Structure formats: structure tokens, C-alpha cells
Amino acid sequence: MLTDEKGEVIPGDILGQITATALGAETVVTPISSNSGVTRLPNIHKVIRTRIGSPFVIAGMGEAKGRVVGYEANGGFLLGFEASGPTGPIPPLPTRDSFLPIIATLAQPGPLSAIVAAQPARFTKAGRLQDVHIGVSAALVSRLTENGEERAAFLHGFGAETSLDTTDGLRISLEDGGIVHLRPSGNAPEFRLYTEAESPEAAQDLLDRGVLRLRTLVGQ
Numbered sequence: 075m076l077t078d079e080k081g082e083v084i085p086g087d088i089l090g091q092i093t094a095t096a097l098g099a100e101t102v103v104t105p106i107s108s109n110s111g112v113t114r115l116p117n118i119h120k121v122i123r124t125r126i127g128s129p130f131v132i133a134g135m136g137e138a139k140g141r142v143v144g145y146e147a148n149g150g151f152l153l154g155f156e157a158s159g160p161t162g163p164i165p166p167l168p169t170r171d172s173f174l175p176i177i178a179t180l181a182q183p184g185p186l187s188a189i190v191a192a193q194p195a196r197f198t199k200a201g202r203l204q205d206v207h208i209g210v211s212a213a214l215v216s217r218l219t220e221n222g223e224e225r226a227a228f229l230h231g232f233g234a235e236t237s238l239d240t241t242d243g244l245r246i247s248l249e250d251g252g253i254v255h256l257r258p259s260g261n262a263p264e265f266r267l268y269t270e271a272e273s274p275e276a277a278q279d280l281l282d283r284g285v286l287r288l289r290t291l292v293g294q
Contacts, residue, residue, distance in 0.1 A: 075149070076089065076176045076180070076186075078185065078186035078190060079187060080187055082187070084186065085147060085198065086146060086150070087104065087108040087146070087198070088109060088111075088193055089149060089175035089176065089178075089179050090102075090104065090108070090112075090145030090146075090149075090151055090175055091109065091115060091193055092175070092178065092182065092189060093143070093145070093151060093174060093178040093179065094112070094115070094143050094145070095115060095117055096181070096182065097141075097143065097157040097158075097164070097178065098117070098157060098158070099118065099142065099143040099155075100117070100118065100120065100140055100141040100142070101118070101120045101121075101122065101138045101139075101140060101141065101142040102121050102142070103121075103122045103124060103134035103135045103138060103143070104121070104122075104123065104144060104145055105123065105124050105125065105126040105127070105130065105131065105146055105242070106123045106124065106125065106126065106239060106241045106242050106255070107147060107200075107242070107255060107268045108123075108146065108147050109147075109197075110253070110270060111193055111194030111195070111196035112194075114194040114196075115194065122137075122138060123241060124241070124242075125241055125242040126146075127260070128146060128150060128152075131144040131145070131146060131152065132144065132152065132168075135152060135154050138154070141155050141157075142154040142155065145175065147198075147200075149172050149176075151167070151170065151171050151175045152168065152169070152170060152171070153171075153174065154166055160181060195272055196271075196272065197270065197271060197272070197273060197274045197277045198269065199280070199281040200266065200267070200268045200269075200281070201281050201284075201285050202264045202265060202266050202267065203264065203265040203267075203285065203288055203289060204263070205263055205264075206258075206263055206265040206292050208259065210265075210292055211256075211264075211292065212258045214256075214265075214288075214291055214292065215257070215258060218244055219240060225246070228287060228291070229246065229248070229254070232252065232254065232280065232283070232284075233248040233249045233250045233252060234248065235247065235248060236248065236249055242257055243257030243266070244256045244257070250272075251271065251272050252269065252270065252271045252272075252276060252277075252280055253268075253269060254267070254268075254269055254280055255267070255270075267281060267285055267288060269281045269284060
């Protein structure tokens with residue numbers, strides 16, 4: 075973990091964005107739940123979004139070529155090419171590393187809060203419902219994916235949907251730029267909810283309201 079000078083924790087996917095830029099990456103491979111601000115970075119030519127989990131990121135990197143990096147929201151970073159560091163070359167890192175994104179971010183000039191603020195204005199939040207059988211959460215995601223009316227009822231008050239992504243769960247993009255992503259956990263009886271918006275407050279509001287609606291739908 076890394077905090078800025080104000081004590082704010084810098085999310086791992088933001089560290090990944092900063093590190094990708096600092097190392098001169100041109101292709102980024104990252105899970106679908108990672109901050110989408112990476113798609114707005116001018117130096118990144120291609121972004122490959124995968125299912126959640128390092129094996130999927132590694133597989134995506136294997137299919138990419140050139141100056142490719144991979145990272146997850148937990149801070150794990152993979153380097154797929156020999157990069158230039160401040161004291162010499164940095165060899166490829168084929169396994170997840172947590173120190174490189176911390177060091178690369180600390181090496182940037184200026185206060186950390188300003189470095190983070192210079193990233194595209196996209197903010198993520200995550201929550202979960204515990205003790206939800208995977209069969210229950212998977213069935214709900216399937217219904218919402220296939221039934222437009224049921225999905226519209228779930229989204230009432232959130233705004234109109236503009237697109238769906240089923241890479242891992244159901245990720246719904248909204249007209250105002252918000253994102254609501256529902257996903258059954260793959261390793262625990264939990265129902266995960268990820269949100270993204272143009273401000274931290276908007277992302278938190280989506281998360282709070284989304285969790286309440288999910289509780290009702292799963293009978294909690």
C-alpha cells in the first residue's frame with residue numbers, strides 16, 4: 075500500500091496507470107474491474123480488459139506484443155519488456171510485483187496527491203454481500219443480463235444504460251458515465267459490486283444504492 079502526503083491510500087490500479095506511463099508502456103492488460111481512466115491516457119495505444127485474476131492478465135500479456143504491462147487493482151504489476159529505469163534497465167517481471175508500482179510512483183516529481191490528481195478523473199468503489207451462495211448471485215446476474223425490463227428496474231434512478239459488458243459478470247455503463255458492475259465471487263460465497271464515476275461521491279452513491287438493491291433481490 076502507498077498513501078499520499080495527506081494520508082489517502084492510492085488504489086493499486088491508479089499506481090498501475092502511473093507506472094505504465096513512467097515506464098513507457100504502449101499496451102496495458104488489466105481486469106475489467108480496474109479504473110477505466112487507463113483508456114484515456116495519451117501514451118497508451120491499446121488496453122486489453124480481462125476477467126478478474128492474475129492468470130487472465132498473464133494470458134492477455136502473452137497474446138500482446140511490444141511494450142506491454144499488466145496490473146490489477148490489488149497493486150500487483152507485471153512488466154513484459156525491458157524498461158529503462160532511473161539507474162539503468164529494468165528486466166521483465168513475469169510474476170506479480172508490488173514494489174515496482176510503489177517505487178515508480180514515488181520517483182515521480184511533485185507531491186503524490188498532485189500526481190494522482192493528474193490522472194483521468196475516474197473513481198472506483200467496491201463492495202460485497204457476504205453469505206450469498208454463488209448459485210443465487212449467478213442466477214441473478216444471468217437474469218439481469220438477459221431480461222432488459224428487470225435490468226431497467228434494477229437501474230431505476232441510476233440513469234439509462236448505454237452498453238453492457240459480460241467479460242466477468244455484468245458491467246453496465248450508464249448515460250452519465252457511471253458504471254455498475256455485478257459479479258459473483260469466484261472463490262467465496264460473496265456477491266461483489268464495483269462502481270465507477272466521474273467523482274468519488276458519485277461512485278460511492280452508486281455503490282450504496284446498488285448494495286441496498288442487491289440485498290433486496292437476494293433476500294437479505
